[in-house]
Amino acid sequence: xxxxxxxxxxVICKSGTSVKIECRSLDFQATTMFxxxxxxxxxxxxxxxxxxxxxATYEQGVEKDxxxxxxxxxxxxxxxxxxxxxxxxxxxxxxxxxxxxxxEAFFGQGTRLTVV
Amino acid sequence: xxxxxxxxxMDSYEGQEVNxxxxxxxxxxxxxxxxxQQFPSQGPRFIIQGYKTxxxxxxxxxxxxxxxxxxxLSLPRVSLSDTAVYYCLVGDSRGYSSASKIxxxxxxxxxxxx
Numbered sequence: 001x002x003x004x005x006x007x008x009x010x011v012i013c014k015s016g017t018s019v020k021i022e023c024r025s026l027d028f029q030a031t032t033m034f035x036x037x038x039x040x041x042x043x044x045x046x047x048x049x050x051x052x053x054x055x056a057t058y059e060q061g062v063e064k065d066x067x068x069x070x071x072x073x074x075x076x077x078x079x080x081x082x083x084x085x086x087x088x089x090x091x092x093x094x095x096x097x098x099x100x101x102x103x104e105a106f107f108g109q110g111t112r113l114t115v116v
Numbered sequence: 117x118x119x120x121x122x123x124x125x126m127d128s129y130e131g132q133e134v135n136x137x138x139x140x141x142x143x144x145x146x147x148x149x150x151x152x153q154q155f156p157s158q159g160p161r162f163i164i165q166g167y168k169t170x171x172x173x174x175x176x177x178x179x180x181x182x183x184x185x186x187x188x189l190s191l192p193r194v195s196l197s198d199t200a201v202y203y204c205l206v207g208d209s210r211g212y213s214s215a216s217k218i219x220x221x222x223x224x225x226x227x228x229x230x
């Protein structure tokens with residue numbers, strides 16, 4: 001099956017710094033990517049949807065200036081958590097699909113962010 | 117969006133058959149029912165999808181009654197490695213809502229004991 005790879009798998013950063021998480025589709029063109037956040041023992045919460053070459057669409061309550069999403073190519077989307085604070089510590093998961101061929105969504109393995 | 121309701125948690129033992137039921141009373145005519153599995157610190161993994169009656173694959177079976185207002189995921193002879201969270205989603209044939217998003221409900225936390 002199709003593979004979506006996230007990098008890094010985990011990251012620890014100091015409060016106030018920015019962290020970038022990459023999401024790559026390894027064997028298909030990801031025209032649409034989704035970013036989720038998951039707190040311990042909770043469900044996945046959709047943060048934003050990004051389409052290649054256009055601005056991301058953020059879900060209500062998600063700060064677009066804090067969570068910068070770039071989907072510059074058909075195989076790469078990045079999520080940058082700017083000025084991270086301890087409350088941003090969470091598990092971030094990306095998902096990608098090829099909307100042109102109406103494929104299912106494939107999920108990355110997730111990135112554990114810890115802000116200290 | 118068709119809302120889904122699942123039990124928060126379930127416990128079972130190795131070798132048993134586990135059935136997880138999901139309610140989706142306002143499912144639309146075009147909606148499919150999709151189940152995902154998530155292990156701790158991993159992304160969700162597709163398990164099975166169906167529209168009506170019964171679907172079976174190498175991992176699970178999905179039972180959908182005629183009114184389609186509920187569905188039951190059946191895991192035959194579970195093992196410890198089946199301990200995970202199971203999500204029931206309702207949407208188009210790829211699992212998406214009308215807005216082309218995948219929205220996760222609360223899921224069912226399944227714990228398998230020796």
